[in-house]
Amino acid sequence: MSAAAQHRAPFARLARKLAVAGTGAAVLALPLIGATSASAATTTSAPAAAPAVTYANNLDGWIRESLAIMAEKGIPGTYNGIYRNVMRESSGNPVAINLWDSNAAAGIPSKGLLQVIDPTFASYHVAGTSWNIYDPVANITAACNYAAHRYGSIDNVFGAY
Template identity: 45%
Template sequence: MYTVAVQQAAAEAKKKPRRASHRVESDWAPLGTKVSAFVVAAGVLAGAAAAANAMTKSASVNPENGAMDFSSGSSGIHAQTASSKTVHIANPAAEVGRLLQLEKRPAIGYFQQAGKHAADTVENNRKAEEARLAREKADAGKSPHQREVEGWIREAIAILAANGTAIDESSVDEIYTIIQKESNGNPNAVNNWDSNAAKGTPSKGLMQTIDSTFMAHALPGHYDIFNPVDNIIAGVRYTYDRYGGFENHPGLKSINVGGGYQGY
């Protein structure tokens, strides 16, 4: 609710001597314009006062809480807040400007944050597309069998990463080397001649794990030792558990120093 001393202003205006008839319009129009503008400014200030009061109290904004009480006997403007405390505002226009500036700062921050997020998204998409094109170019020279095996590896890596294993596509080549040396890329391979086979627990699958090792390192829902993705998951988790990663895998370490592959 806004109370403005319009009647008093009108009475004072009537006391003034009227000039020529062509000046009547110019005498009264400014008064109406000033009163309207004053009410509009008061409304803006009331909302701003309510917003300021709500922010200090962590409450929702209610314009009525900051309603203005314009008194003819006051040199300033009183903003009545929700706490019934009177705020004296000597310069309403300056106060409105100050409050609007305070409200503008968070908005600018939000826009800047949104712009940075959009730029980062564009950049990440660009890098992902470049990586995809580079991989396709590299894959063009590979055999269909290698592309198939690496597809299984990438699928397993995604599942491993989603389940807490610190691994990414930079390990594709290392896993592929182990698979080629262990099973020649055959997901149904079974070793019937080594010491494990002699014990009745032959190594199976792409990464040649025995049943007990496979089950101890399988992830929920990935319990098929002859499934290429499931076998890779268990083989990688076993390598991490026993050797801490591929850098200590005995077969890869031997190859890196010019030796032959050793089983793990």
């Protein structure tokens, strides 16, 4: 690495951090070693967009993605409250279906991670999520929306709901 490149490296890292942080820093002047102020290098760029958040395709990721959507929509709930209820309802199986309880006997079995019935899912579906009741994020988010309306939060649910 040349002396000039070594000199610029900390500034380049700072510029990337500022762009990712969305500070709006549009111009960063990087002096070259041995250059006069008239010939100093200037870099102009638009602020970079924040990197897209990606979630793991597993229970942890589904809960975290649901919590992000819930935060945007003002739906209360915590990771621990969701996790506790998922473990009780489906043991973390996103395609779980209950074919033996009173809902199943009535022809509307409970489905998915939080064992939601179709009418409840349709009524409490959250915009921006899938309409597939077996979609883990849609199932969690709709169930938490229902629990918020019925119990104040999924955190207040300690049994079948």
